[in-house]
Structures are given as C-alpha cells and as structure tokens.
Amino acid sequence: MxxxxxxxxxxxxxxxxxxxxxxxxxxxxxxxxxxxxxxxxxxxxxxxxxxxxxxxxxxxxxxxxxxxxxxxxxxNEEVAESRKTALELLMSEHTGDCEAPCQIACPAHMDIPKMNRLIAADKLDEALQVVKKDIALPAVLGRICPAPCEGACHRKTVDEPVSICLLKRITGDEGIESEIQKVPSTGKNVAVIGAGPAGLAAAYYLQLKGIQVTLFDKSQKAGGLLRTALSEEILPKEVLDKEIGSILKTGVLFEGGTEITAEKFAQIKNEFDAVVLATGAISENAEVFGLKSNPKGIDAERSTYQTSDEKVFAVGNVLRSSRLAVRSVGQGKEVAFSVLQFLNNQEIKGEPRLFNSRVGKLVAEEFAEYLKESVPGKRTFPKEGGRSGFTKEEAIAEAKRCLHCDCRAIDDCKLRTYSDHYQVDQKRFKTSARRNITKQINHGSVVYEPQKCIKCGICVRLTEKYSERFGFTYVGRGFDVVIGVPFDEALEKGLTETAEKVAKSCPTGAISLKEKE
The missing domain is CATH 3.10.20.740 (Ubiquitin-like (UB roll))
Known part of the structure; x- marks a missing residue:
C-alpha cells in the first residue's frame, strides 16, 4: 500500500x-x-x-x-492559474455559441430557441412554460415589444430573422398554463410598490419562490402604463387582464388605490422583510423614499438592483426612463433572485449568468450548414395582416425557420462549466480567424459539430473499445488534426452501436443527441 x-x-x-x-x-x-x-x-x-x-x-x-x-x-492559486490557461488554450480553437445570440440580446434572457422548437413540434403549452420562466407577460409583450432579439438572430444574416415576438405572443394567447406548483412558504413577506410591467414580474417570480408578496399601486387596477398609455387596438384590455389575473392567481395580494407617501413607505419598510420599488419614473419624488438618487432616478447596484437601503431594491423606470417594457419585465424577474439571496442572508449576486462562447456573425459559407437544421424560405407574416397574430399553422411554419444555433449541451457542457468557474478569457490565445462551422447531421440520433471538438479522444477510445467497424479516429497531423470517421465515411457508419454512449460522454457539445430536449 x-x-x-x-x-x-x-x-x-x-x-x-x-x-x-x-x-x-x-x-x-x-x-x-x-x-x-x-x-x-x-x-x-x-x-x-x-x-x-x-x-x-x-x-x-x-x-x-x-x-x-x-x-x-x-x-490553490497556482493550480487554478494552470487550469485557466489550459481552458483558454482549448477555447482558442473551440467555435460555437453556448446560448443563441437572440437569447443574449433579449433583455429578459428568455430561452427563445427552446420555445421555437416546442412551437415547431406543436407543443404550445410546453412552449408557454418555457417563456414564463423568464417573461411573466408573454401575450402583452408579444404585441408591444420592439424585439431586440430579432436584430441579433443569426437567421437575419441568411435572409430574414425569425418572427420571435409573434411566436412569443401565440404562446401567451393560445398556450394553456400548467397548474401552479405550490412552493413551501419561506415565512417571508415582500412589498412590491408599483404594478406596472416591472412590479408585476417581480411579484410573480417572488411569489413562485415561496415569498408572500403584496403589490401596491396608486391606481385601482394593476397594469401601470400598459393600461393607460396603449390603445385597445394595440393591447386589448382583456389580454392585459388575463395575464395580470394569472399573476394574481399565484397568491399575490393586490392593494390598489394606495398612495405612497414618506410615512406610508416607512410603514411598509417596517412591516415587510424587503421592498421592491417599481413605481415608474419618479424624478422630483425621490425624496419620498429617502434613497440615493440621480437626475434620472434611484441609484441601484447594476446587477443586483439593491439601493442605498439594503432591504430596498429598485427596478424598471424608477431607475431611468425607458419605454422598453421587456427590459422592465426582465429586471422584475432578475430582482427576485437578489431579494431571495438577501432574505436568505446569502451574498447578493443577482441572477446567475454563465460563461458564453460566441461565434459572432455568420459568414456565407456557413449558411448552408445552419440551414441543415432549418427550412428554406423567408419570414412568415400573418395572413390576416395588421395586429392579428399568427394562426397555429403559421406559427409552426415560422418556428421551423429557427437555425438551432444554441448548443445542445448547454446545461451539461464541462467546457462551459469550467470556463465559467475559472473566469476564462476566450480570446486570450486567439491568433487567427475562427474556423467556419460545419454540421454533420446524417445520423438518426446524433449531430456532430467538429469545430466544438477539443480532441479529448473519448469518442475515439470508446468506439475502439466497443469495436465499431469504423468508429472515430484522428485525421491529419499536428495542428491540423481533426477527429472524424476514417476513410471519409458517413457519420452513421462511424457510430452504429455507440452513438448514445459517445454523445453522453462528450465533454462539449461536439457530439450531441438530436432530440435531447
């Protein structure tokens, strides 16, 4: 021994x-x-x-x-630096998006590609569940959002972006919300002041986390500018009322017609474990809250929304005036993480954000590769025109245009997890232009994206151990070596018996199961 x-x-x-x-x-x-x-x-x-x-x-x-x-x-520090360097060397050749650019551009950080795939599969109810993890008012925002996500869509480079906003709208309009899973009460209570988009979202996500929320607003009905500043043609009141009703059904208490004076604010702070300010633009009334402010609004920490008073958080237009409702809704979701961390006496970091590998703009040689997982044809428009929205058939057709540019291994990629832990700089050892992305999809169950491969050799050794006739091997020499099926055989010949095992063993998203989601 x-x-x-x-x-x-x-x-x-x-x-x-x-x-x-x-x-x-x-x-x-x-x-x-x-x-x-x-x-x-x-x-x-x-x-x-x-x-x-x-x-x-x-x-x-x-x-x-x-x-x-x-x-x-x-x-220790020396070991950590060694690991960081090793990861940065691996990342210097790794080419692929972790999260799709549309998701990164969305102020609410919604998982747009997953929504698209579920709509394409005619699963509107499941698509709605995905949307509501990040956006509390999908039918509302599907009518008024200027869609910054569409500006970042890779499909825009090929022809026209996917109609993400209208796809989100149909999930809210026609998707059936699953029964709310009651979370055990934490015994904590939080006041949210302001029932506009930011306040509604904050109340919704906090309530879902087992916190009793009371929502205060000076108006008798919740909605804020969504109710008062938009015409019936743009945003029908029945749509707004339906989505607000869905939020209140979670157990949120609403106290309308409540004027927030300095005395009332002091009382609320005394009675509640934490307070979220979402009152909209305030300017001259900042002194009511007794918080540090600037000419644009309340001062708050950028990633956590915590103000100069540790138990008070601020989101939406109370920080600075903006007409982008999706940003306010996104901040309402994000602040729930910070408030929960505060209530649990944890370090306040806000919503977790993982490392993201990004490829940037697609080049012409890559268009055909991405279209392998999509369908040809330009953007779909509602046949009824105007503000009618998609029919289910139109939505399915449009969702199929999504290029699936997010990584299939997004939740279990070792390269991403470790790169996040060691705070890797993806560009540190970049010495040349990135490699063009290719996709091998001629297999019944897996996709192979060689540019994501880090040449760990697991697939080569597994296919050898299980006696695949062709399997995988190293092709080429030196810096030009790649992993592939020998003799230029098709992927389906390389992986006949071990496809699932190899895909599950791949530490990146280079070899992934097609239908993992």
Missing part, C-alpha cells in the same frame, strides 16, 4: 492508483475533460493538474500514479 497526503489528509491506496482516483476516494473532485471511467488515461486536456509539494511540480493527476510520501494539493 502507498501512503500519501492529499489536501493534508492522509490516505493509503494500492500501488498503481492514479492521483485522481486517490483524490476521488477522499471526496475531492478534480476538474477534467479527457477522463472517462471506462477508459485508460489520455493526458490531453491538462485540466486535472495538481501540485506535489514534495517536488514543487504540477502534475496531471489522471496519468500520474501515487508515490509513497507524496504531498498533493488539488486546488
């Missing part, structure tokens, strides 16, 4: 055990990309580096076996 220390814990393991396996037996998880439990080590990604204090050297833990007397540290 070999005796050693890992992170100051003594352990005995059999000779021939890797440092990584020894660390795992003590419960220490060492980051890795090319490691696979079924396979021999490969020492490719260099992410699993640890430090041996006995020699003062950094070692790849997956391929170095334990030695008597070793004193290993699995995580």
């Amino acid at each position: 070999i005796k050693l220390k890992i992170n100051n814990k003594e352990i005995q393991v059999e000779a021939g055990t890797s440092v990584m396996k020894a660390a795992q037996s003590l419960g220490f998880d060492i980051p890795n990309m090319c490691w696979h439990d079924e396979l021999e080590h490969f020492t490719s990604c260099m992410l699993c580096m640890v430090k041996d204090h006995g020699t003062g050297k950094l070692l790849p833990s997956c391929s170095v076996n334990v030695v008597d007397g070793m004193d290993i540290e699995t995580d």
Whole structure:
C-alpha cells in the first residue's frame, strides 16, 4: 500500500492508483475533460493538474500514479492559474455559441430557441412554460415589444430573422398554463410598490419562490402604463387582464388605490422583510423614499438592483426612463433572485449568468450548414395582416425557420462549466480567424459539430473499445488534426452501436443527441 497526503489528509491506496482516483476516494473532485471511467488515461486536456509539494511540480493527476510520501494539493492559486490557461488554450480553437445570440440580446434572457422548437413540434403549452420562466407577460409583450432579439438572430444574416415576438405572443394567447406548483412558504413577506410591467414580474417570480408578496399601486387596477398609455387596438384590455389575473392567481395580494407617501413607505419598510420599488419614473419624488438618487432616478447596484437601503431594491423606470417594457419585465424577474439571496442572508449576486462562447456573425459559407437544421424560405407574416397574430399553422411554419444555433449541451457542457468557474478569457490565445462551422447531421440520433471538438479522444477510445467497424479516429497531423470517421465515411457508419454512449460522454457539445430536449 502507498501512503500519501492529499489536501493534508492522509490516505493509503494500492500501488498503481492514479492521483485522481486517490483524490476521488477522499471526496475531492478534480476538474477534467479527457477522463472517462471506462477508459485508460489520455493526458490531453491538462485540466486535472495538481501540485506535489514534495517536488514543487504540477502534475496531471489522471496519468500520474501515487508515490509513497507524496504531498498533493488539488486546488490553490497556482493550480487554478494552470487550469485557466489550459481552458483558454482549448477555447482558442473551440467555435460555437453556448446560448443563441437572440437569447443574449433579449433583455429578459428568455430561452427563445427552446420555445421555437416546442412551437415547431406543436407543443404550445410546453412552449408557454418555457417563456414564463423568464417573461411573466408573454401575450402583452408579444404585441408591444420592439424585439431586440430579432436584430441579433443569426437567421437575419441568411435572409430574414425569425418572427420571435409573434411566436412569443401565440404562446401567451393560445398556450394553456400548467397548474401552479405550490412552493413551501419561506415565512417571508415582500412589498412590491408599483404594478406596472416591472412590479408585476417581480411579484410573480417572488411569489413562485415561496415569498408572500403584496403589490401596491396608486391606481385601482394593476397594469401601470400598459393600461393607460396603449390603445385597445394595440393591447386589448382583456389580454392585459388575463395575464395580470394569472399573476394574481399565484397568491399575490393586490392593494390598489394606495398612495405612497414618506410615512406610508416607512410603514411598509417596517412591516415587510424587503421592498421592491417599481413605481415608474419618479424624478422630483425621490425624496419620498429617502434613497440615493440621480437626475434620472434611484441609484441601484447594476446587477443586483439593491439601493442605498439594503432591504430596498429598485427596478424598471424608477431607475431611468425607458419605454422598453421587456427590459422592465426582465429586471422584475432578475430582482427576485437578489431579494431571495438577501432574505436568505446569502451574498447578493443577482441572477446567475454563465460563461458564453460566441461565434459572432455568420459568414456565407456557413449558411448552408445552419440551414441543415432549418427550412428554406423567408419570414412568415400573418395572413390576416395588421395586429392579428399568427394562426397555429403559421406559427409552426415560422418556428421551423429557427437555425438551432444554441448548443445542445448547454446545461451539461464541462467546457462551459469550467470556463465559467475559472473566469476564462476566450480570446486570450486567439491568433487567427475562427474556423467556419460545419454540421454533420446524417445520423438518426446524433449531430456532430467538429469545430466544438477539443480532441479529448473519448469518442475515439470508446468506439475502439466497443469495436465499431469504423468508429472515430484522428485525421491529419499536428495542428491540423481533426477527429472524424476514417476513410471519409458517413457519420452513421462511424457510430452504429455507440452513438448514445459517445454523445453522453462528450465533454462539449461536439457530439450531441438530436432530440435531447
């Protein structure tokens, strides 16, 4: 037996055990990309580096076996910097979007591609669930949003953007909302002042998190400028009332006709565990709240919306005047994360945002590659014209135009997870223009996108172990080496028995299951 220390814990393991396996037996998880439990080590990604204090050297833990007397540290500043550099080298050749550009451009950060795929599959109810994770008023915004997401749509580069706004609208109009899953009460109560788009969204998402919300507004009916500044032709009152009703059904209490004076505000702060200000533009009335402000509105921390009073948060036009309702709705959703963190005595960070790989604008050579997962044809317009909105058939046809430019491995990509943890700079080692994206979809169950591959070799070793006739191999030499099916055979010949296993083992989105979602 070999005796050693890992992170100051003594352990005995059999000779021939890797440092990584020894660390795992003590419960220490060492980051890795090319490691696979079924396979021999490969020492490719260099992410699993640890430090041996006995020699003062950094070692790849997956391929170095334990030695008597070793004193290993699995995580310190030097190790972290080594891992960050390894990831940045991998990212220098990795080409692909994590999140689609439309989702990044959406002020509410809605998962637009997933909504599109569900609509294309005639699953409006499920599409509505996706939308309402980020947008509390889809039917309303589907009528009034200027659609900044469409300006970022990759399809715009090919011909015309997908009609995202109208697709969102039909989910709100025709999707049936699932029964609200009651969250156990936290015992906390929060006041939201202002029942416009920002206040309604804040109230909705806080209530869903088990917080009792009371929504105050000076008007007798909720809606703010959505109710008073828009014509019936643009936004029918029945549409607005339906979506507000859906929010109130979650258990939000509404107190209309409430004038917020300095005395009333002080009372609310005393009675509630936290307060969200969403009163709209205030200018001269800022002193009512006794908060730090500027000529445009209340001062608040940009990512958390916390004001100079730690228990008061501010969103929407109370920060600065804007006619972009989707921004206010997005801030209403985001502030719920900050308030919950505050109530739980956690560090206030706001809504989590993960690392995002981005490819930028598509080039002409890539159009055909992306259209492989889409349909030809320009943008669909409602046959009824004007403000009629899509029929279900029109919506399905338009949703199919989506290029599926988000990554299929977005929720379980190791490269993304580790890049976020180590705060990677994707451009640090970029020395040339990015590679053009290609997609191999001629397989019944998987898609292969070679430009996302980091050459970890897992697919090569798995297809060899399970005796695929062709499998995967390394093609080329040196810096030009790529992974592919030998003899230029089709993807379906390379993966006949192991497609699902290989896709699930890929640490990036290079090989992914087609119907994972």
